Amino acid sequence: MTSTFDEQVGQAFGVAAPEELTLDQEQSGPHGVRPGVGKGGRLRGILRELRVRPTFLLATAFIVIVVGAALFAPLVAPYDSNAQDITNTFQTPTAAHWLGTDDLGRDNLTRLIYGARTSLEAVFFVVLLALIVAIPIGTLAGHKKGRFDLFIMRLTDVFSSIPPLVLAIVLATVIGVNAILPQLFIPGLARIIIALAIIQTPTFIRLIRAQTLSVSAEPFVEASRSIGVKTPAIIRRHLIPNISSSLVVQISVAAGSVMLAEAALSYIGVGVAAPNPSWGSMLQVANQFILVHAWLMCIPGTAIALTVLCFFVIGEGLQDALGLQTVESRRGKPGRLGLTTAIMEHRVPGDPATAELVASAREATVGGQPPHSGNGEAMALETAAEWREAAPDLPDALLHVQGLRVEFDTPDGVVRVVDGVSLKVRPGEVLGLVGESGSGKSVTVTSIMRLLPSPPARVSGSIIFDGRELLSLTRKQMSEIRGKDIAMVFQDPMSALNPAFTIGNQLIEAIRLHQRIPKAAARRRAVELLEMTAIPDPGRRMKAYPHELSGGMRQRALIAMALACDAKLLIADEPTTALDVTVQAQILELLKTLQRDLNLPMIFVTHDLGVVADLCDRVAVMYAGQIVEAAPTHELFASPQHPYTEGLLASIPRPGWKLLSIAGQVPLPNDMPAGCRFEPRCPYADEACRADQVALVSDESLQRWIRCVHSDELSLEGAK
């Protein structure tokens, strides 16, 4: 090849041809845990969640039976519902009458079945009418907001202030028992339907409006508006489908409450008129004879209770299953920890993944008990011991991570997100951990702090900090180290600051958690710390709540908390990524000052090579769960040894140079190449790269580490 290195780089890292770019997608979905997740996949996911809930299945089966019986009442019921038999009143269950007879000798089972028909008819029509009115009004109010929304809200407020059942009774009485639409409804049923529909509609309107508000705020709705799509089409095409899952839950809950309401109205006597069967009127009759023939009461009572219960159980089950389908999770966007959050969401019901992270995040800065028990402890011990034997003795390292491996249990199998990462931080040194999405850098540092919820995560390897093996510590021991010896600063400061307490309060709590000093002394130290982080007017800022501070201030407060206990190591996970660039410059200056004055070693996780060039002494580059290169900063930038590093440096915009990219994308953890993980995107790859997994090797001085088969032959471009 006679082309110059520049040309090679230009060719190699230029924009990929269309075929190349999309070829990767043939095998697996490029993002998200499960390939091929589309509408079908979502439905399957929901069904899977429902299948594992036995109560849900039972409840559904029951409702199906009830509905089936009601629909096919003439076929199923053994008798005519009005067939009286005066000689046979108040029978307990017999062969002829499975549920006995009532005060006029009518068969209870038959009346129960026809009563079910009445009650279900009421439920169906009430919900239908309420939805027909509530959906257009609710979605319009939630989407357009403004005066219409205000008016609708005040209207529903009025309805909410009236006790619903009282209103229903009044309405039902006013409407009267005269048959409305006698072909469709038995006398008295129509008035219940109208009355209850009027009650139910405002509730639906409020719920639909609330859901619409949040969906309407999503960028894809704004995108449709910017295309020029009119409001009715937006509501029909985008809003209603996206609120449909919550709507389904609301409907099942409404079904239960409407059934109860109908029974109550009929019981009082403003519902279905006798002798027409309904569960409510059966209750009323039974009530008259309760002291003498108690059995009669059990039948409608149990039926109502069970059916309503089943409706609620169904609603709850759907909420759990669909609750995982919030707009965010449907998007499939990787969370803060990349793949991790997506994985964790599938394992744990509700959204505890985020809750965990909040609790963990808070805890890392302050210290305290971790949320989950670590079952990984026993396993880690074994491998840690093995590792300690194999590892070279490096007494000068404050933190020595070896062979760190993090796996997650997912419904699709075990996913390994971090695969054999080894790091070293010496006293007073700033180590930069660089990587893009899917590199595993956040998971790595989070597992150093032992903050990953241990099922579903499994952490193995060795993490030796200050001479102690962290993976073999008990929860209590780890909590003493966390926040005190190792402190962590996160990307989003709001996730680690409690919004209900002033920062002064939180600082003092952090200080007193690890040092036994009186409150006044702690307060003085807190002000000192705020001064150290260059927060102006620290005395006054102590009384501020987190939301009263700007992003930069919050991050300083967090750094202050991290310093509160004279930490020996600071881990910063993209602390400036979410900040404006001028504020980032301030925070970086602060960190540099602190690092100098306190000789504080740091691990700085970032994707920004500029920040690394500014702050770090050593750099480790991560790709697809592994370290691919580690070197002192100046050397890494001047002469990188790994093609990925070269590509990263080449993709930084530089005036006068064409903007370059690395073709292809990061492989998914469950779909790694058999050989070198970067090989599919590497311009220098050949057969040798595909053959086998590549080991991380170092040079004699142990300063440079490289994971590349051709590192000796390649001569790569550094930063210009």
Add this chain to the structure above:
Amino acid sequence: MSSDPRAPLIEGEQIVKRFPVKSGVLGRTRAQVYAVAGVDIEVPPGTTVAVVGESGSGKTTLARCLLRLVEPSEGVIRAEGVDITHSKGEELTEFRRLAQMVFQDPYASFDPLLPVKASLNEPLALHTNLSRTERTDRIAELMTMVGLRPSTVDRYPRQFSGGQLQRIAVARALAPGPKLIVLDEPVSSLDVSIRADIVNLLADLQSEMGLGYLFITHDLALMRHSGTRVAVMYLGRIVEEGLAATVYDAPRHPYTQALLSAIPEAHPERQRQRARIVLAGDPPSPFDPPGGCPFHTRCPYVMDICRTEHPAETVLPDGGRVTCHLHQVGLELGGAPLPEKLGASTH
């Protein structure tokens, strides 16, 4: 509606956007927040204009005002010379055809329940008279134009990577055949190593189709291409505007200088030896803007007049603009002439 082909694709004249601050039981308006406080901007046909600023600068609000996604409180918006500030109905739909938008987060800008072909179909169905088969063909054409395989249109947004989905967003913006595309931080949420794909795609499309772009970004470095005009915004106003090369190499406004200085350079030796301007304090909130020049609280060259009077706009000899007393009244600091102080390269 007769449009002038030589007129700017979009032009904003003295655009102001106020948001009322309500408080109390009756929601009485207590004060006004000026998200955009009087901006003049235009995008000539076939050119790229970048609006750069940090949070609170008003750049996002300005873009949305220009597209009528948010109604401006004051000011005039013209598209190809035609006043569209109060357009409705047909006129507005026609404007929407001509000016499209690409959003920051590709995953959030697509309906997660629809396959991407439905999202691509939406603008086609609305703005063109193509039959269903014609639309399918056009969708395939658009996908190829952005470098993706047409057979993947049946997939859902979450099945694409960020870079690919953003390309589809560009395809969707191209669907109605616009002349202007507004891009709101189009690559900020993508990995650095694949940003070039989108940026180069946009450049290619521009040269092929003569598109105009309005680029909103906080990443100055990305916009350093020739021919691009850059407008720097601070607290709702444009403080400096000019050709990218000039703004970069010879910034005229202290804020621009500080902004450029704050961007860390991926070169350890140069980065650590650079003279850095680190601004004191945080970007002020639009809720409580400082009097006089809004930048005076953080400006390293602040003079007495800056605290009391808002500077007028100075038009510079090369066509750029700057809003700073230093260019009106002159420097009273250190005696050095103005151009030297602010014209020095920060790289």
